[in-house]
Amino acid sequence: MPVNGQIKIVTLKVNGKDVSARADQTILQVCRENEVFIPTLCHLEGLSNIGACRLCMVEVAGQKKLLPACTTTVNEGMEITTTTDRLGHYRRMILELIFSERNHTCSVCVSNNYCELQFLSQKLGIDHIRVPYRFPKFNVDASHPYFVLDHNRCILCTRCVRVCDEIEGAHVWDVSGRGIQARVITELNQPWGSAETCTQCGKCVNVCPVGALSDKGRSVAENKKRSEFLPYLTQRRREKI
Amino acid sequence: MKAKIATTWLDGCSGCHMSFLDMDERILAIADRIELVYSPLVDFKTFPDQVDVTIVEGAVASVDDLNKIKKIRKHTRFLVALGDCAINANVPSMRNPIPVEQIINRAYVENAVIHDELPKHPALPDLLARVMPVHEVVKVDVFIPGCPPSNDTIFYAVAELLDGRIPDLTDKTRFGA
Amino acid sequence: MTLEELQEIKAGEELAKSQKKKSLHVCVAAGCMSQNADGVVKALQEKLREKNLEKEVEVKGVGCMGLCAAGPLVSVEPDNRMFQEISPANAHLVTDNLEIGKRTTNDLPSDSPFFTRQVKIVTENCGVINPEKIEEYIAADGYLALYAVLHDMEPAEVVQNMIKSGLRGRGGGGYPTGLKWSTVSKAAGQKKYVICNADEGDPGAFMDRSVLESDPHRILEGMAIAAYAIGADEGFIYVRAEYPLAISRLKTAIKQAERKGVLGSTIFGTTFNFSVSIRLGAGAFVCGEETALIASIEGGRGTPRPRPPYPAESGLWGKPTLINNVETFANVAPIIRKGAEWYSSIGTESSKGTKVFALAGQVVNTGLIEVPMGMSLREIIFEIGGGIPGGRKFKAVQTGGPSGGCIPEEFLDIRVDYESLTKLGSIMGSGGMIVMDENSNMVDVARYFMEFCMSESCGKCVPCRVGTAQIYDLLTRFAEKQATESDLVLLEELCDVVKNTSLCGLGQSAPNPVLSTLKYFRHEYLERIQAEVI
Numbered sequence: 033m034p035v036n037g038q039i040k041i042v043t044l045k046v047n048g049k050d051v052s053a054r055a056d057q058t059i060l061q062v063c064r065e066n067e068v069f070i071p072t073l074c075h076l077e078g079l080s081n082i083g084a085c086r087l088c089m090v091e092v093a094g095q096k097k098l099l100p101a102c103t104t105t106v107n108e109g110m111e112i113t114t115t116t117d118r119l120g121h122y123r124r125m126i127l128e129l130i131f132s133e134r135n136h137t138c139s140v141c142v143s144n145n146y147c148e149l150q151f152l153s154q155k156l157g158i159d160h161i162r163v164p165y166r167f168p169k170f171n172v173d174a175s176h177p178y179f180v181l182d183h184n185r186c187i188l189c190t191r192c193v194r195v196c197d198e199i200e201g202a203h204v205w206d207v208s209g210r211g212i213q214a215r216v217i218t219e220l221n222q223p224w225g226s227a228e229t230c231t232q233c234g235k236c237v238n239v240c241p242v243g244a245l246s247d248k249g250r251s252v253a254e255n256k257k258r259s260e261f262l263p264y265l266t267q268r269r270r271e272k273i
Numbered sequence: 274m275k276a277k278i279a280t281t282w283l284d285g286c287s288g289c290h291m292s293f294l295d296m297d298e299r300i301l302a303i304a305d306r307i308e309l310v311y312s313p314l315v316d317f318k319t320f321p322d323q324v325d326v327t328i329v330e331g332a333v334a335s336v337d338d339l340n341k342i343k344k345i346r347k348h349t350r351f352l353v354a355l356g357d358c359a360i361n362a363n364v365p366s367m368r369n370p371i372p373v374e375q376i377i378n379r380a381y382v383e384n385a386v387i388h389d390e391l392p393k394h395p396a397l398p399d400l401l402a403r404v405m406p407v408h409e410v411v412k413v414d415v416f417i418p419g420c421p422p423s424n425d426t427i428f429y430a431v432a433e434l435l436d437g438r439i440p441d442l443t444d445k446t447r448f449g450a
Numbered sequence: 451m452t453l454e455e456l457q458e459i460k461a462g463e464e465l466a467k468s469q470k471k472k473s474l475h476v477c478v479a480a481g482c483m484s485q486n487a488d489g490v491v492k493a494l495q496e497k498l499r500e501k502n503l504e505k506e507v508e509v510k511g512v513g514c515m516g517l518c519a520a521g522p523l524v525s526v527e528p529d530n531r532m533f534q535e536i537s538p539a540n541a542h543l544v545t546d547n548l549e550i551g552k553r554t555t556n557d558l559p560s561d562s563p564f565f566t567r568q569v570k571i572v573t574e575n576c577g578v579i580n581p582e583k584i585e586e587y588i589a590a591d592g593y594l595a596l597y598a599v600l601h602d603m604e605p606a607e608v609v610q611n612m613i614k615s616g617l618r619g620r621g622g623g624g625y626p627t628g629l630k631w632s633t634v635s636k637a638a639g640q641k642k643y644v645i646c647n648a649d650e651g652d653p654g655a656f657m658d659r660s661v662l663e664s665d666p667h668r669i670l671e672g673m674a675i676a677a678y679a680i681g682a683d684e685g686f687i688y689v690r691a692e693y694p695l696a697i698s699r700l701k702t703a704i705k706q707a708e709r710k711g712v713l714g715s716t717i718f719g720t721t722f723n724f725s726v727s728i729r730l731g732a733g734a735f736v737c738g739e740e741t742a743l744i745a746s747i748e749g750g751r752g753t754p755r756p757r758p759p760y761p762a763e764s765g766l767w768g769k770p771t772l773i774n775n776v777e778t779f780a781n782v783a784p785i786i787r788k789g790a791e792w793y794s795s796i797g798t799e800s801s802k803g804t805k806v807f808a809l810a811g812q813v814v815n816t817g818l819i820e821v822p823m824g825m826s827l828r829e830i831i832f833e834i835g836g837g838i839p840g841g842r843k844f845k846a847v848q849t850g851g852p853s854g855g856c857i858p859e860e861f862l863d864i865r866v867d868y869e870s871l872t873k874l875g876s877i878m879g880s881g882g883m884i885v886m887d888e889n890s891n892m893v894d895v896a897r898y899f900m901e902f903c904m905s906e907s908c909g910k911c912v913p914c915r916v917g918t919a920q921i922y923d924l925l926t927r928f929a930e931k932q933a934t935e936s937d938l939v940l941l942e943e944l945c946d947v948v949k950n951t952s953l954c955g956l957g958q959s960a961p962n963p964v965l966s967t968l969k970y971f972r973h974e975y976l977e978r979i980q981a982e983v984i
Contacts, residue, residue, distance in 0.1 A: 084911045085912055097950075098951060125944075126912050137367060141449065151447075153448065154443065154448075159417075159418055161406075162940060165361070166919070188912075207909070210906065210908055211904055211906065211919070212909065
């Protein structure tokens with residue numbers, strides 16, 4: 033990519049508009065820079081991208097398949113379309129699937145009003161879920177002195193897993209089980225409160241987009257997140273301050 | 274001719290009806306244009322044959338709810354699901370991961386201090402195995418999410434319906450609002 | 451090892467063979483083994499001793515002969531005769547009737563289309579050589595191709611040969627093998643890897659297992675040639691732990707190959723080094739997906755990641771990596787030995803060579819077959835497969851496993867290749883072929899495969915994790931005749947979203963069994979619609 037030690041600059045089209053970008057940027061980065069809205073849930077600036085929620089899928093001219101904006105880097109001459117009826121339909125359907133998967137009861141959730149899932153469903157015009165609710169039985173892990181994990185509200189974005197591994201360096205979190213049985217676990221599936229590797233930093237709580245992770249003692253609609261620390265931290269690291 | 278409006282209340286807390294009443298004096302403007310033919314707010318005992326708009330609050334949780342909503346759908350031109358319980362079964366559905374017998378037993382026997390026995394009376398409807406949103410049982414035409422939806426939202430939605438438009442509520446309300 | 455030594459081993463084997471009048475080959479691959487083929491070997495030896503024939507007639511365990519339905523199988527060489535359903539109790543039927551001209555009720559007709567219509571390249575040694583003796587593989591011209599490549603060809607020539615042969619990936623995708631090799635060979639970097647994907651997981655498929663159990667050296671030779679072509683010195687075979695026999699034979703083969711100097715350092719006296727290790731999969735179907743497989747070898751959770759970057763560019767531990775399936779590697783040595791032109795003369799315009807299929811379900815001759823690309827489904831099922839048992843009517847054939855689709859009778863005459871199957875809404879896949887008769891219920895078939903995909907989904911991406919579970923629940927409603935018309939609409943919408951938005955091939959192809967049965971057997975779904983939302 034580098035030309036004479038410099039990163040190449042490319043020009044491309046987003047929704048018909050010409051934009052320029054560094055060749056190592058992702059479609060998502062370029063779109064956000066240009067104030068083009070693309071919904072995301074697993075992505076968080078400062079963490080690695082995994083392309084798991086599939087909400088950021090976009091159309092690229094000449095490509096039969098839809099591409100995830102968060103993990104696809106831009107190319108010279110790329111023509112990207114971020115909003116079509118088809119994409120809107122898929123995105124709504126994916127959100128409906130998330131809502132149907134576990135027990136999301138916004139009205140009594142700690143994150144009511146601060147929830148990215150709730151925000152996105154409103155933004156994309158979802159007023160009811162057509163996919164049947166599955167109503168699985170999940171427990172709540174309240175063994176940690178400061179934090180609570182409620183699997184009923186988890187959307188498996190794995191931001192907690194990544195922030196703990198990539199930023200805090202503790203790797204308390206991981207995923208256990210396959211498919212619809214998958215869930216986040218602490219240490220080797222031990223109660224969070226007994227996790228010796230947990231530094232109690234609370235980064236996982238603050239990056240959780242929903243109400244699955246919350247500060248203990250918070251009541252309905254009190255779980256305001258403070259994820260601002262992440263870009264700040266990553267920038268400081270990059271600049272080695 | 275005035276539009277025939279009905280409201281009903283399945284498994285919910287009546288908060289949506291309260292919010293409806295919270296529109297205060299604006300209710301007079303609506304009252305001029307509608308005829309309230311069936312509602313917990315008035316005293317009609319039977320559901321009329323033909324209703325233009327029925328507003329439903331609450332989820333479908335019992336056999337009684339199920340029969341009621343099916344009958345209402347048959348006699349309603351436009352069915353509105355009002356509030357989260359009607360739309361996503363909300364708090365009533367939190368019992369869904371647990372078997373019904375276990376819940377009843379917990380409520381009436383295990384936790385009872387006196388008269389620890391299961392309620393048995395022909396007038397008491399059986400609970401369904403799981404609480405369902407209204408649209409899983411019958412077709413719903415308009416959804417007004419919120420817990421409860423604000424009085425402004427309800428007023429806007431009803432006014433739009435009376436003007437013959439489907440209300441666009443995207444920026445007005447959401448689940449849990 | 452030198453060429454002379456190779457030839458010496460071959461001559462030695464041939465001499466030993468010429469000193470025996472006859473050789474009894476007993477299939478000791480997993481299918482016959484499960485029916486006490488080991489006991490058959492012992493019983494035959496005993497009977498021969500009783501008859502004082504042990505000097506003239508040898509008994510040896512060989513790999514899969516294909517007709518698993520009739521196992522344990524015993525063939526008599528050089529008479530081209532085969533016995534079916536031999537047990538220790540009736541082993542005397544073989545030893546008492548060895549003279550040419552004698553027949554028993556357990557004789558299989560040698561002119562059966564099951565044998566005569568097959569063309570064997572990948573399975574040429576299956577059922578012929580003892581998989582646990584490298585000498586027998588060498589006697590069948592084994593490791594000659596590797597010798598030729600190391601001494602007479604530049605890596606680029608090997609790649610050119612693969613491109614010219616027209617070989618395409620046999621794991622399911624059908625990506626041109628030569629192109630893949632060429633990409634990895636051009637990738638920058640000193641360290642590169644070769645991986646053999648033996649994580650065969652489709653229900654009803656056992657092609658790779660049979661090849662590994664019957665002819666493991668063929669895979670090692672193919673991998674070594676690939677390593678030379680792309681510039682790798684280390685290889686991994688990722689094989690599922692559920693294949694203990696294949697694993698043990700592979701281990702034996704690797705040990706023998708290292709001892710003979712055809713694996714390890716300075717192979718055939720050249721500067722080429724290549725070592726192979728085995729990694730066991732813990733039973734996750736998704737680990738057959740190449741990026742998940744790589745994650746698993748690295749010691750992580752076996753979940754796929756978005757491509758690009760492709761493994762060819764950034765694979766195992768971030769190094770350029772070539773991943774091919776067992777059957778693909780099994781084709782390599784014959785292509786080098788007999789030439790790319792020979793290979794590309796077999797098959798159809800777009801799909802060259804042969805394909806191994808595991809024929810299963812409602813078909814007389816269940817087992818393993820190898821046919822040239824372009825043979826029709828009707829020939830495969832009715833001639834080689836012997837048709838449907840009990841005179842029942844054919845209904846559909848499922849190809850490609852959980853990622854494939856069901857093909858109805860009207861398309862039985864299409865010539866099987868990658869494109870034709872895809873056009874019908876199925877895929878070639880790795881080679882599972884399940885035949886269904888008129889008693890099969892297509893909703894149940896779709897539900898079965900969806901249950902498989904649901905439980906094998908890794909859970910990383912939303913559409914596959916939740917979508918497959920929702921589709922399965924909907925299909926259960928159909929199966930129980932509780933479905934409504936809106937369920938059918940939702941079913942099709944869900945299939946569409948899972949297919950088009952899932953992260954990896956597992957999710958993207960998971961709806962295929964539903965979509966293809968909806969396409970060809972829609973009435974079976976409609977018949978199960980009962981109640982309707984008012």
